[in-house]
Amino acid sequence: MQTATDFALTKENLGAYLTGSLSGDSAKGIEAMLSKLKREDVSKPTIYVGTGTCGLGAGAGKTLEAIKVYLAEKNVDADIIQVGCIGLCAEEPMVDFQLPGRTRISFRKITEDKVPKLMDAMLAGNVPEDLACFQFRSKTLKGWNNVKYMDEHPFFASQTRWVLAGCGIVDPTNIWEYIASDGYKAFAKAIYDKTRQEVCDMVEKSGLRGRGGGGFNTGTKWKLALQQEADQKYMICNADEGDPGAFMDRAVIEGDPHRMIEGLAIAAYAIGASKAYVYLRAEYPLAIKHLQQALKQAKEIGLLGENILDSGFDLEIKIKMGAGAFVCGEETALIHSIEGKRGMPRPRPPYPSVKGLFGKPTAINNVETLANVPTLVRNGEGWFSSIGTATSKGTKVFALSGNVNNTGLVEVAMGTNLRKIIFEIGGGIPKGRQFKSVQIGGPSGGCMPTPLLDTEIDYESLKSAGAMMGSGGMVVMDDATCMVDVAKYFMDFIQRESCGKCIPCREGTRRMLEILTMITKGRKGEHGADALERFQGITQLERLAEVIKDTSLCGLGNTSPNPILSTLRWFKPEYEAHIYERRCPAGVCPELLVYSIDADKCTGCTLCAKNCPAASIMGAPKSPHYIITDKCISCGTCFTVCRFGAVSKS
């Protein structure tokens, strides 16, 4: 990596450069040096490999090695840059190519076996069209024929990438790349030209709300902490991304860590904190590595530490690794965890802004919220609030997963409707199946059905639909999904992750899970009393949910009945089929399935009978078999082994 001296930057003139007050030849020289890092054009072939966690999971590590081997063997002079995830996880591993004078072009699913083909073609100046995904638009460089531009690619066309602007584009291990794209200018502007109060006002007016859960106005939160008199205050970045199916915070820290650091630094300045923590999951080793590197680099050039850029502002940022407890995403539990205590929430008030970490005023924001701050401060509150809905401004990143073609990270303007996200950006439902529901907001969120697909997403609309913004997990489900089963999955997650402190959450979620489990149980082996208990449970379900919601200590408990309440609200007939008819319409709950053999299709091969663990399949060889329903244990083995599609389940 380049050092400050390479750019003729010193601790003295870095501040002046960042605020634009550096003039003359030195400013031009620095600008010229930095602009090279923007790679508007390159002097030799440049290969970008997406090596975020998702890329590596898809084999990007091997791809990278293969590229290196290829270059060495062919003795080609080229740059290799490892970038983070651009968000299109479904197409990983992704490799970008940029030749001198030509636009940067992205290729999809470049596993190691495809490397020679790609390299041969590109170095010869030909695009292997079957591998090409999209090219970046450029005013000056020559484009490629027959390759879509990024803004024409359905996945990207409707996105507004503010938080994810650098992810998959810049080298996350090089602070100068971030500085080259206007990084840290907002921070310099804040500490030089703005009072703490002005920064808080600006953020408050912009309408930026917390992207991690409740959606509290960020500027207002900062103000509360700013107003406190204290010898020490703390700023915390909550990077304990625990919702199943959410991974935007990881992508930002892995792919563009300085954006979050700059946001955190501005926040710390705004509330008057000289110490900040990043509470980061230990399960994110790559993010930890990149963040550590980034913090070190920022400190080396004087953007962190004592008397930053000679402004008199001190800031020390520490990383605290979390051990994977979901509840540690709750702010008071997170504070306890940093303090070295068991991660358990405590009652509020006092709020952390009054009495937080080590008893001092503390503000806590999540990664995405903070990553919004630099551009907001740089471009002003008016710019930020220019998009979004009446109550929710800016963009929101969603982690699209489940039964959808383009899984990945998408960032859209607030107010974009679900249909657009799932069917345009997400590319619809695979295997020709039908959309059934989308689960939004993690375990505390809810499931939204087809009639709500045109909902314009913001904090309020999601809430009124029984879901929540949460951290923005979006799990798409097709018609082969059983909603009772889904509720069961999330209930199981919640009851295992409850901290165990308050009774309604600890004991109540467990009973709710038991009641759900009973609903999905078959009639076999059931005694009179069991059936009675099953119904007794069902009659208690709603009251239980109500009390848990009403009395639990923290947000995890308050929202823990949501998986049940929201599925019950939109998919009641499915529950009723389970309860009254003992039938799972989606064909998922194993104990409720009835298997039968189609005599016309059955060839009498005996395979099913041989494999049946309950010896419940009868039939002579070469004549149709049949299943004795009373003996069948609904294990599904016959269905799996039949080569003629003769076994059906209902």
Added chain:
Amino acid sequence: MITIEVNGKKLVAKPGEMLLSVLRRNGIQVPTLCNLEGLSPTGACRLCVVEVEGQRGLVPSCAFPVSDGMKIKTHSPRAVMARKTIIELLLANHPDDCNYCVRNGTCELQNMAHELGVRERKFVGAKNKYFIDKSSPSIVRDPAKCILCGKCVRTCEEVQGVSAIDFVNRGSRSIVGTAFGKGLNVSSCINCGQCILVCPTGALTEQSHIPMVLDALKDPNKFVVIQHAPAVSVTLAEEFDMKPGVDINGVLVTALRMLGFDRVFDTSFSADLTIMEEATELVHRITTGGKLPMFTSCSPGWIKFVETFYPDFMDNLSTCKSPQEMMGAIIKSYFSQRENIDPDKIFVVSVMPCTAKKFEAGRPELGTNGIPDVDAVLTTRELAQLIKMFGLDINSLPTDTADTPFGRRSGAGKIFGATGGVMEAAIRTAYYLITGEDLEELKVQPVRGMKGIKEARIKIGDLELGVAVVSGLGNARELLEQLRRGRNDLQFIEVMTCPNGCVGGGGQPICTDPVRVKARIQSLYNIDKGELIRTSHANKSVKRLYDEFLGEPNSHKAHELLHTHYHKRDVLK
């Protein structure tokens, strides 16, 4: 002052105070299982939830500060239904064995279920199964009965500064456990039993010695002797629904005789003996440049605390055995010779306000030739149980006096049961030992009262003594840290493991209400005030013991029988 509206009625409150205290002050009872007077609220049980206008959910009154004009409904159908549901949820994971439970009838969960009208099993499902931890000589832990209110955890950490137990695991698998799930016996637990006093259910109880005592009583070859500690006679009455602080010393002696004990002795006698030894040791340390400050050594939890957490202060501990052990030692030597009974055949039982005394009785160094000084220890609660088992009606028993030669006590020995009592008794005697005269005013006011740390400077002749009285080991920790930092103006320090001393001991009737504890203390001082003999050195029986057997305080024989030594302890070994 601000005004809030509760159930349509205006109430006055201090700004910022918690809603629960306003409600209680005004006679409105909302149930709670996790609230601990004096400690910060945790809001864990959610039973004290009430409806507050403008709040989305129900709010816990224990952790909700009042503000002007707030409107509250404490017993709306919504709040009551929530409370009832919470109790039903607890019961769904609670063993249905109330009939076998030591807390049957005094269980807060049981009471609340009754009060809220829980009459049927609403939730049926799996219950957690756990092993009962009987490893500790003092405390039995049954995690199955634990409702995770956390009061024991906070008491252990915040009041006692020990932290032997904490929450482990998550969700419905959460339990209160020890480090690495090892037995309580190898944890840092100091056996004080304060956790038992705050436990709302039967999850924490004492290790019962009742079976051992019953066996001894029916064994014709055993000569069974019982001693009762100073703080027992003023608390036992509470177990029989009498007013706190009623002294039933005489009735207690009668009851013990009727239970079949061959001799009934008063531990206050050996408290006097302890003072003779300890005051002499103190004077000796001061005059010969010995290790100072000297700490009292009668509280066994405190001894284990020093051995575990502050072994560097072991030499500061007085070498005197506790009154319980001194009594045991002289019963099995002097008394055994006098009555010509083989010490092997004597079975010494003590009634103590304490669970740590059970541990102390088992310390191998506290005995002679493998014969322990004390064989069994009953808590005040266990004695009450025994009396009920034998069908004795405390209200109609005549009074009686304890047996010679260890039945006579001074007022000084009796006040051992309250915090500051040992100090006061020691000052009375040290004054006499140094000046040859008795104090004009025997009451030493600055060491009395319920403050956690009390300090005084006492003038004895030419000597000025810096003394401190500490109760509750959290407070002891604070003082020890001051000493570690080099504080050197103190010569003598009394430490009692339990807050307010033995009257608040872990073996006392279940309660930590300061009003009740205060009445117990007052009763002890009243007894002292009414005594003719109020100094240990004036106790004729003690004098006679020295004349006939021990020689003089701190003699070779006294050292052999009445003094002990300590050793460093490693936790988890």
